[in-house]
Amino acid sequence: MSEYDTEQHPTQQDNPEAQNNERLSDSEPLNASEHEPLEDAPSPLILLEEQVAQLKDQLLRTHAEMENVRRRASDDVSKAHKFAIEKFADSLLPVQESLEKALADNSGDLNTLREGVELTFKQLSSALEKGGVVVVDPKGELFDPHLHQAISATPSELPANTVIEVLQKGYKIADRVLRPALVIVAASSN
Template sequence: MPNHTTPQPSAAEPTGEDLASTMGADTLDEIARLQAELAELKAKSAELADQYLRAKAEADNARRRAEEDIAKARKFGIEGFAENLLAVCDSLDAALALENATAEQLREGSTATLRQLISALERNKVTVINPAAGDKFDPHQHQAISMVPSAQDANTVVTVLQKGYLIFDRVLRPALVTVAASK
């Protein structure tokens, strides 16, 4: 039968009781230090979690406010333009209220109303594209309806059939033109 004896510690090796008694104070200090460090890290973690949640809430609020501003801009972006057109509507209403207007009065009123309309468009950065006869044809701003024989240089505007319009630098509607054909 095998001999099951418990090995006896040598005189040089400390026993568990010796370790507990000699390292007890150091171990307790280390445990206390680690517990303090753990508490500090938990507090820091809670603080960072709070900062994260606040930053996330602020970002969500900023996104929501931006979406609301965009929605308002889409909904009311034309408000200034509409206000500028009200004077034109008033002039047309006044013209239609005249029952026995002469042709001269109607023409004068129409001219004044057109000036008001052009002014309202210009205040809103809408400008007229109205090339003069002989101007070079610009496919970015003009639409050629036909090419006609002409004494002018080829690829130049002969007549404007319908004015075009720009808003800032973007073409709303190209000017409809006839263009001089090659000779």
């Protein structure tokens, strides 16, 4: 045997690092995604830019939809204002027709004319009632500055601020005064 043969050489069995290298070289290749980034995968910055672009698009679409809703609502309000009195005007047309017939009557019969005027007045009252117009006729009631306008005060046996006379009826639509009643009230007895 040669000296060479007698010398102990480290074997692969004695060297653990060599064993690992051998195992690694014999096994299947490592998954590249675990150790190095894939060149085909988008970077986080690109992903964020795409997400921002999607959110901007969504925001623009939402804004456009809101603008369309606002415009439609505005159109609906405009139409409601324009045609709000349509029913009321429709109920007034028979009154106008009755007045036209009365003006066209040349018979000279006052009783017929009076009956026609009474019927026309009933039509008008009905039309106002359907339109929500309420008559304010406060004779004998206490003066209410929200509904009445006092023209003068007259001494009276009635309690102070009682409406003695109605010079002109007032009108309300729902709770809003269309025209206050013009009244004369009882003066306080001092």
